[in-house]
Amino acid sequence: MTTGTTTVCDATVPNPWTSTVGSGDGGPDDGRTVEVQSGAGVVVGNASAVSFAGVGNVLSNSGSLTATNAAAIGFNNSTGRNRVVNTGTGVIQADGTAIAATGGGALDFINAGLVTGNVVLGAGDDLLDLSGRIDGSVDQGAGNDTAILRAGGTLTGALAQGAGNDRLEVQGGVVNGATTQGAGEDTAVLSAGTLASLDQGDGVDSLQISGGSVTGTVQQGNGTDNFLMTDGTLGALLQGDNYDSFRMTGGRIIGAFEDGDYASVRSRTATTPR
Ligand SMILES: [Ca+2]
Ligand SMILES: [Ca+2]
Ligand SMILES: [Ca+2]
Incomplete structure (x- = not known):
């Protein structure tokens, strides 16, 4: 459910959500907030579960984000900084790359949960803060x-x-x-x-x-x-x-x-x- 620049995915139906959150390369999205709550899921096949082009976006995941044939999370920013927080209940999973950050901008990734797949942060002054698990x-x-x-x-x-x-x-x-x-x-x-x-x-x-x-x-x-x-x-x-x-x-x-x-x-x- 999206209100203004804030999107909240909760555990009510439709769950899992089956289309990409964010406009991806059709953006830019700037200054958006996405909160995926515990028990909620986003499952997408040939596209990312969450995909943003732009800066100042914040994704907080306490549920599960899955892409079966793409990166689960895709961020593309040429400047500035975006932020992904995967909490203790959060799961991010994909077959190959779980998180793909492209462009010269930065991504902060704070992971207290579980990631299955590789994390590729690309150019820019990126942060990895790891207290959870990354299988990749x-x-x-x-x-x-x-x-x-x-x-x-x-x-x-x-x-x-x-x-x-x-x-x-x-x-x-x-x-x-x-x-x-x-x-x-x-x-x-x-x-x-x-x-x-x-x-x-x-x-x-x-x-x-x-x-x-x-x-x-x-x-x-x-x-x-x-x-x-x-x-x-x-x-x-x-x-x-x-x-x-x-x-x-x-x-x-x-x-x-x-x-x-x-x-x-x-x-x-x-x-x-x-
Ligand atoms: Ca970097
Ligand atoms: Ca040296
Ligand atoms: Ca170095």
């Missing part, structure tokens, strides 16, 4: 992107932050696939949680670890990278080319530590830099 991968594309992984958050596939100066905060949860930050001056801060691996790529990158673990290898890549570890566990650390700095006052690096140029170690367990 996340590609944040170009732009200065931020990813925050919270306690209870699970990403079964890879996290790719792409080109741009990206920020990763791991406060809990787990990423089972590879985490890559791509080119640019990237920052990663780990205080809890688990990553399978971390590759910060080219550019001057910074890594701070005060807890949590990276079970596999951490690579900082080309650039004058910075490393500070006060607690936590890494499988191995490769700092790559250029004059990198390394400081370790606690925690544990289980395997190799290579290519550190300026190392300061005050720990029981670090291996000797070569």
Whole structure:
């Protein structure tokens, strides 16, 4: 039911709703609000369940959004920012890409619920805030992107932050696939949680670890990278080319530590830099 710029889908019939909410590429839609309530569903076949072109749109999903042959949610904005909130009861599902953001604008995606399918955020300075589950991968594309992984958050596939100066905060949860930050001056801060691996790529990158673990290898890549570890566990650390700095006052690096140029170690367990 739509009133002005606000659309509310509740659990009354017709449920599920079977046509796209939003005008998609026939837009633009600007400043619209869509609320899908618990128990309500939108199920569409060859088109998205929710599709907006434009900026300032907010989608809050506590029900289920399903597309069987398209992205479940499609956003297209060349500037500005849109926002998708998937609450603890929210389900977003598609066979391939669950959420597709295109254009150079930004999308904030806050997920406390369940996503089945990949999340593709594209260009723009995007946000992923994950305390729920994504059965798939996340590609944040170009732009200065931020990813925050919270306690209870699970990403079964890879996290790719792409080109741009990206920020990763791991406060809990787990990423089972590879985490890559791509080119640019990237920052990663780990205080809890688990990553399978971390590759910060080219550019001057910074890594701070005060807890949590990276079970596999951490690579900082080309650039004058910075490393500070006060607690936590890494499988191995490769700092790559250029004059990198390394400081370790606690925690544990289980395997190799290579290519550190300026190392300061005050720990029981670090291996000797070569
Ligand atoms: Ca992006
Ligand atoms: Ca990057
Ligand atoms: Ca680097």
